[in-house]
Amino acid sequence: MEQLALIIDLNVCVGCHACVTSCKEWNTSGWAGPMSDVNPYDANPTGTFFNRVQTFEVGTFPNTETVHFPKSCLHCEEPPCVPVCPTGASYKREADGIVLVDYDKCIGCKYCSWACPYGAREYDQRQKVMKKCTLCVDRIYDQTLPESERKPACVMACPTSARLFGDVHDPDSEVSKLIRENSGYQLMPEWGTNPSNHYLPRRKIHFKIHEDELQRVDNPLKKEGLLPEPPKDQQTLDDIYSSW
Amino acid sequence: MHPAFSVIFLTTLIGVGQGLFLALYTGQIYSIMKLLPAQNSQSFYAMGSLVALGLLVVGLFASFFHLGRPMRAWRSSSKWRTSWLSREVIILPTTMLLIALYGAIHHFGWTQPIFTLAKTQQIDLSLIIGAIATLSTLALFICTSMIYASVRFLQEWNNPLTVINYILLGAASGFTLAVVFSVIVEADVVGFYVLWAIILTIAAFITRATTLLRNRRLTPKSNLQTAIGMRHTIIAQKSQGAMGGSFNTREFFHHKSLAKLKFIKNTFLMLVFPIPILLLFIAVFGFYPLCLATAAFVIQYFGLIAERWYFFTEGRHPQNIYYQSVA
Numbered sequence: 001m002e003q004l005a006l007i008i009d010l011n012v013c014v015g016c017h018a019c020v021t022s023c024k025e026w027n028t029s030g031w032a033g034p035m036s037d038v039n040p041y042d043a044n045p046t047g048t049f050f051n052r053v054q055t056f057e058v059g060t061f062p063n064t065e066t067v068h069f070p071k072s073c074l075h076c077e078e079p080p081c082v083p084v085c086p087t088g089a090s091y092k093r094e095a096d097g098i099v100l101v102d103y104d105k106c107i108g109c110k111y112c113s114w115a116c117p118y119g120a121r122e123y124d125q126r127q128k129v130m131k132k133c134t135l136c137v138d139r140i141y142d143q144t145l146p147e148s149e150r151k152p153a154c155v156m157a158c159p160t161s162a163r164l165f166g167d168v169h170d171p172d173s174e175v176s177k178l179i180r181e182n183s184g185y186q187l188m189p190e191w192g193t194n195p196s197n198h199y200l201p202r203r204k205i206h207f208k209i210h211e212d213e214l215q216r217v218d219n220p221l222k223k224e225g226l227l228p229e230p231p232k233d234q235q236t237l238d239d240i241y242s243s244w
Numbered sequence: 245m246h247p248a249f250s251v252i253f254l255t256t257l258i259g260v261g262q263g264l265f266l267a268l269y270t271g272q273i274y275s276i277m278k279l280l281p282a283q284n285s286q287s288f289y290a291m292g293s294l295v296a297l298g299l300l301v302v303g304l305f306a307s308f309f310h311l312g313r314p315m316r317a318w319r320s321s322s323k324w325r326t327s328w329l330s331r332e333v334i335i336l337p338t339t340m341l342l343i344a345l346y347g348a349i350h351h352f353g354w355t356q357p358i359f360t361l362a363k364t365q366q367i368d369l370s371l372i373i374g375a376i377a378t379l380s381t382l383a384l385f386i387c388t389s390m391i392y393a394s395v396r397f398l399q400e401w402n403n404p405l406t407v408i409n410y411i412l413l414g415a416a417s418g419f420t421l422a423v424v425f426s427v428i429v430e431a432d433v434v435g436f437y438v439l440w441a442i443i444l445t446i447a448a449f450i451t452r453a454t455t456l457l458r459n460r461r462l463t464p465k466s467n468l469q470t471a472i473g474m475r476h477t478i479i480a481q482k483s484q485g486a487m488g489g490s491f492n493t494r495e496f497f498h499h500k501s502l503a504k505l506k507f508i509k510n511t512f513l514m515l516v517f518p519i520p521i522l523l524l525f526i527a528v529f530g531f532y533p534l535c536l537a538t539a540a541f542v543i544q545y546f547g548l549i550a551e552r553w554y555f556f557t558e559g560r561h562p563q564n565i566y567y568q569s570v571a
Contacts, residue, residue, distance in 0.1 A: 020485070044488040052485030054566060056468075058476045069472050071485070071566065080397070086320035086330035107320055108312020111329050113495060114245070117397045117466065119563025122491040128312030185473045188466050188562065191397065199473055 003077065003097035003169040004135055005196035006152065007178055008070050011203050013162035015053055015068030022157030023051040023072075023133075030138055032103055036126035048124045050133040051154055065202065070163070072154075073120040073133035074187060074195030075099050081112040081121060090130070097169075097196060098137055103129045117191050140165075168196055245398070246495050247556035253306035255388055256417070256548045258336065259410065261299030262381045263418015264425070265343050267440070268292040269374040271422070271433055276365070280433055285350040287429050289370070293347025295425060296418075300340050328394050332387035339384045342377035349373055385411045398559040399462050405455045412448035413516070413548060419444055420520055420544050423527070424537045434537075438528040442521050445544075449517040452551070456509070459558055466562040481569040492567050498557040508554050515547025 027050060028035045037047030051072035058065045075092075079099045082090045089105035090112050092098070101112075101121075106129040113121040113130065121132045136152035139145065149156065155165045166175035175198075178184060184198035268289055274280040283289065308314040317333075324330040349355065349370045357366035389410035392401040419441035426433050468479045484493075498505075520540040527536035 017485075039488065046486065046488045046490055049486070049490070052490075054485050055482040056472060056474070057480045057482050058474050058478065060478055066482070067472065067474060083323075083326035084329065084395075086323050086327045086333060087316070088323045089319075105316070105319055106313065107316045109310060109320070109329065110312075110495060111327075111391070113491070114395050114561070115397065117562040119492040119496065119561075119566055123312065123495070187473060188470050190465050190470055191562075201473065 001097070001169060002095060002167050003075075003196050004140070004165070005075055005097075005168045005175065005198065006072070006135070006155070007164040007166070007168075007175045007184060007198050007200060009162045009164070009178075009182075009200040010067055010069065011162075011200060012160045013053075013068045013070060014160055015055055015066075016159065017053050018157040018159060019070055019154035019163060020049065020051050020053055022153045024049060026136060026139065026153035027134070032134075032138075033127055035131065036124055038125050046125075048122050048131055050122075050131070067202065070154075071118070071120075072197070073099060073135075074118060074193075074197040075133075075135060077194040077196055078192060080115045080117070080191070080193055084111050084115040086111070098135045099132070100134055100137065101130050101132055103127065103131070106130050117188055117193065118195075135165075168198065245556045245559040245561060246498055247553045248310055250306050250308075250310035252549055252552040252556070254303045254310070255410070256545065256552055257299050257303030257306065258384070258388065259414025259548070260417045260421055260545065261296045261303065261343075262339070262384060263415040263444075264292065264296040264299065264421045265346075265381055265418070266378060266415055267419045267422035267437060268296070269346075269378050270440070271436065272370070272374060274436065276371070280436055283431050283433065284429075285353060285355060285370075288350075288426075288431050290347045290351035291429065292422070292425055293343050293350065295421075297340060297343050297347065300336070300343070304336060304340075328387055328390040332384065332391060335380060335384045335387050339377065339380040342373060342380050346370060346373050346377050382411070385414060392555075392559075397562050399465060400459045400558045400560060401555075403455070403458065405451055405458065408451045409448065409455060412444055412451055413551065416441060416444035416448045416516075417541070417544055417548055420524065420537075420541045423524060424534070424541050427527075427533045427537050434533065435528055438524045438537075441524055441540075445517055445521055452516075453513075464560065464562065466565060468565055468568075471562070471565045481566075483571050484567050484569065487570055490567075492563060496561040496564050497567070500557060505554070505557055508550050508557075512547045512550035512554055515543050516551055517547075520544040520547075 024035060035048040037045065039045045040047065051070060054069045054071055056067045056069055058067055075098055079092050082092050082099065087105045087107055089102045091100060093100065108123065108128045108130065110123055121130050124131050139152060140150050142150060151165045155163045164175050164178065166173045168175055170176060178200060179198045182200045182203065184200050186195045186198060271280060271283065272289065275282045308317065311317055320330055320333045322330065324334055355368045355370050357368050360366050386407055389407040393403060393406035396402045419437055422437040423434060423441055426437055469475060520543055523536045523540035527533040
């Protein structure tokens with residue numbers, strides 16, 4: 001059985017919030033109604049978001065690392081928010097493992113939000129129902145989009161490819177390989193929720209430069225820098241003028 | 245957690261109503277056992293059931309204010325196989341119906357013996373319906389409290405003590421109301437209800453105090469390290485993704501000072517337990533029984549509102565780890 005999920009590479013995330021705005025833009029314009037805001041241009045603006053980027057500082061100055069941490073619904077394999085729903089508005093799809101809320105059935109009792117240790121669910125103050133990340137279910141199956149665009153809006157927006165999308169149950173998928181090879185992990189494993197979204201940890205990158213790599217081997221003049229400017233009337237084979 | 249008054253009123257009001265019904269039926273059992281004088285069907289059992297039913301109705305009404313979409317509330321009875329909330333939604337009207345039926349049987353005098361048990365004990369319809377209503381009342385206590393006790397992420401609630409507290413506190417306040425009621429209708433069972441109200445209040449004090457002590461020693465299962473998966477002892481949040489607050493900061497934080505929490509805790513510990521016990525104890529000796537019993541009930545009920553308020557603020561949700569700093 002398929003389990004679609006996001007992989008978030010904390011090694012690459014620069015905290016630009018492009019995924020946040022792109023998520024908001026796509027999902028607020030969709031058929032499910034807007035993700036409403038309260039006081040958007042006033043003091044204390046607040047509103048419904050499916051995805052947020054938080055920032056943490058690890059270590060003590062000067063030995064610190066800034067970790068940008070995108071946070072959205074993790075589409076747990078054992079979603080604790082689903083069985084507590086009294087109406088059945090909250091459900092996990094059998095076919096692809098996406099956890100969804102039926103906005104037409106939700107009574108807005110907020111009980112599911114208590115049953116999520118990650119705080120992934122948000123109550124829409126205008127629509128009066130519970131909302132959460134849909135993994136852009138209205139994008140990823142849209143046959144009118146080119147196949148390369150059938151991905152969640154946040155994945156499309158990420159400029160550093162810190163977000164990847166795929167089937168974590170398929171051992172040969174790109175995301176499964178990434179989890180395996182880069183020790184991908186789940187959040188709060190102590191609760192046994194088995195989140196499908198995985199995070200890739202910070203990794204130290206070592207880049208060894210050898211002595212001979214500092215000098216070009218194909219440097220006939222044994223001189224670094226630009227080649228001498230040839231006379232204007234002389235014909236050249238290469239585009240040496242463009243480098244001047 | 246944020247203490248929502250809709251849920252505070254729901255749980256305390258239906259607790260009193262359920263407790264009052266249990267008091268009435270216990271009284272009836274005692275009187276058929278000839279341990280208490282028999283009471284008037286209409287003025288005592290029927291009126292008492294009406295009061296209990298009224299409290300359940302007001303509690304149910306309060307619960308609608310908790311819902312974003314109250315007109316869809318009927319849908320919430322569908323997932324009773326998995327959700328304690330759904331079970332409560334079914335068992336609450338069932339209990340109301342049974343209590344109404346119990347009251348109606350007494351009011352219309354349908355209390356002719358149906359059969360005789362062990363050759364001496366005459367069983368009538370009110371006893372049978374009362375027994376079913378008692379089971380339903382207890383089931384309602386369990387469903388209401390399991391809504392909170394079953395959320396494993398809230399370690400302060402995820403314990404059988406939550407269920408025991410809801411039953412004992414509801415029963416104690418219901419028996420205290422039964423004292424007031426029996427004083428008003430001049431039923432000669434005041435001493436019986438005072439005794440049980442005091443016993444239940446003391447029992448509730450023991451279990452509630454145990455819960456307070458347990459929660460004080462609780463270590464949270466999650467921490468920032470497991471929440472973001474960074475294996476480092478020093479992690480500081482620099483931003484939480486929004487500066488004007490979010491659902492996460494409104495629903496899961498109580499935003500109250502420690503001094504206020506301590507004040508509310510001490511208030512409910514005084515109002516729910518020692519003061520009503522003292523007042524009931526004086527009332528049973530005939531000093532202004534109506535005034536003192538009413539004061540005992542009102543003080544205990546206000547104490548229960550504080551108790552339930554504190555119960556919600558006690559719950560520390562693991563999602564709060566992600567919202568420790570705005571910027």
